[in-house]
Amino acid sequence: MLKNGIVELLPEQLHNIGEDKARNDRLISIGQVSAGIAHEVRNPLTSVKGFLQLLQEEKESPYLNIAMDELERALSTLNNLLQVSKPDLEAEPYKYISIGTELDSILSLFQEHMYRVSLVKSISDYQVKIYGQKNSLKKAFFNLLKNAFEAMPSQGELRISQFVKNETIHIMIQDNGTGIPKEKLDLLGTPFFTTKENGTGMGLTQVFTTLHKHGAKVNVTSEEGIGTTFTILFPIKNVKEVKIEKMNQLQTKEDQSFKEFLYDNQETFDRILHDRTKNVFLHLKKSSFQEQSMFEIAKRIISLIDQDAEHELIELAKQQGALWAKNELASMIKLEWFQELRSIYWDFMYHYFQNISISIEEFFTFEKKTNHYVDSYLNNFIVSYTDYNNKILQSQREVIEELSVPIIPLTDKIAILPIVGTMDTYRAKRLQEKALSHIEKERLKKMIIDLSGVAYMDTAVVSHLFKIVEGFALLGCDAVITGIRSEVANTMIELGVTFSNRIETKADLKQTLEELKII
Known part of the structure; x- marks a missing residue:
């Protein structure tokens, strides 16, 4: 049900239908790939443009002018592709928009078509x-209307409607033009796909990208020779009205403190907190945080604020942040709960001050102190939550790095270092640090490095790797390299890499282990 005529989008309702999700996912993937290609192609073309401008300054030539015009056209197309593929790069602010009003203003731009098209x-x-985003949406609807008028080259009829039904804004744009072949409907919105002779397909790409971004669902029906209908659905709900909640049932006493007021009305406070946060606890069913324990935390927070116990409040926030992260719970759930607690606290404060005499200065002093403590709790909770997760990520990163350079002892003086996957500069640096440290610590006499599992190494890494192997000799350790692939061998020849007499090469690991009588 609408309230004050203000509604907001519900993006979470967008993917109710599997076909729509598949279509949107495909368009997003195509957009991301297209944006990547456009970015990589645009950079060298920009350099070419710069050199063409220098040539034009040196000598006038019609061929240079033609080349510059064509290059500008290519760059314009690439820029359009980047714009529709990555709309989030635009910094246009969000605001409340009446789509009906905007449709009226956009239609006024097509007055030259009204003599032949009945509206x-x-x-x-x-x-x-x-x-x-007002401008993005206006551009999307402009593209839709432009396509509709162009689909009716001579005469025709364009129907536009908007109405609200079942908490959804329905917008329909229907023409009786040439129509779209049924087998091509699924390709609508794909960059560079178009049914028009001189079109680029970028208009509809912008339409689908923008509407998807705003949480709308688009349905297209069309029949050749009959026409095309675009149906756009914006799911809506009421904006939550921010206001003081009236609580006539609260008990008040003369000359009581705010702490006493809260204590006398604790049952009402708990009931309201339960009603407002019950959705939060749906996410906490499998965690150690249950409703009663959260009530106890709420009481403790309020008590510490009332006592001006900032240090204890900060310690509680840090403890809760780490515990919340340890239980792998989203921080937004806690913040949603805390915001409701904060709102209820202020509702009670309002009713308390309704019954006592207080100056404006005293009130704002109380307000400033309360917000300071509340903000302090929130900040320290987030910092603690983030720090705990960062430590977990760091420990996981260290485990991964440890596994990327696995040194396996074969005897007390011989170890093997099997390298699997791609060897890049960072991994080569980690190999250098760990291998040299391990050789020194274990006083190894021989290190076997097996390269049979290496997928790829560029020239810089090959050079670095064999310098590391040569460095083993500085610690009194001989090296045996096994499984050198032909690609690596070719790179070594091109670089002129040679080994000292303390480095051996073997065809494979099995041969080495047999010669060392380990197997």
């Missing part, structure tokens, strides 16, 4: 607004 308009619920 049937049925737009209601102008007061309904969505929260989005």
Whole structure:
């Protein structure tokens, strides 16, 4: 049900239908790939443009002018592709928009077509607004209307409607133009796909990208020779109204402190907190945080604020942050709960001050102190939560790095270092640090390095790797290299890599282990 005519989008409702999700996922993937290609192609073309400009300054030539014009056209296409593939790069602010009003203003831009196209308009619920990027949405609807007019080259009829039904804004744009072949409907929105002779397909790419970004669902039906209908659905819900909650049932006493007021109305406080946060506990069913324990935490927070015990409040926040992260719970769940606690606390404060005499200065002093403590709790909770997760990530990174350079002891003086996968500069550096440290610590006499599992090494890594192997000799350790692939051998020849007499090479690991009588 609408309230004050203000509504907001529900992006989480977008993917209710499997086909829509598959389509959106495909368009997102295509957009990401296209953006990557466009970025890589645009950079060298920009350099080419710079050199063409220098040539134009040196000598006038019609061929140079033609080349520059074509290059500008290519760069313009690439820029358009980047714009629709990565709309989040735009810094346009979000605001409340009446789609009905914007449709009226966009239609006024097509006055030159009205002499041949009959317009049937049925737009209601102008007061309904969505929260989005105004210019992006206007451009999307402009592209849709432009396509509709172009689909009717001679005469035709364009129907536009908007209405609200079942908490959803329905927008329909219907033309009786040439239509789209059924087998090509699924390709709509794909960059560079178009049914128009001189089109690029970028218009509809922008339409689908923008509408998807704003949480809308788009349905297209079309029949050749009959026309095309775009149906756009914006799911909506009421904006939560921020206001003081009236609580006539609260008990008040003369000359009581705020702490006493809260204590006398504890049952009401708990009931309201339960009602407002019950959705939060749906996410906590399998955790150690249950409703009763959260009530106890709420009481403790309020008590510490009332006692001006900032140090204890900060310690509680740090403890809760680490515990929350340890239980792998999303921080947003805690923040949602805490914001409700904060809101209820202020509702009670409002009713308390309604019954006592207090100056403006005293009130704002109390308000400033309360917000300071609340913000301090939130900040320290987030810092502690983040620090704990960062430590976990660091420990996991160290484990991964340890596994990337696995040194396996064969005897007390011989070890093997099998290298599997791609060897890059960072991994080569880690190998150097760990291998030299291990040789020194264990006083190894021989290190076997097996390269049979290495997928790829560039020239810089090959050179670095064999310098490391030569470095083993500085610690009195001989090296045996096994499983050198032909690609690596070719790189070594091109680089002129040679080994000292303290480095041996063997065809494979098995041969080495047999010669050392380990197997």
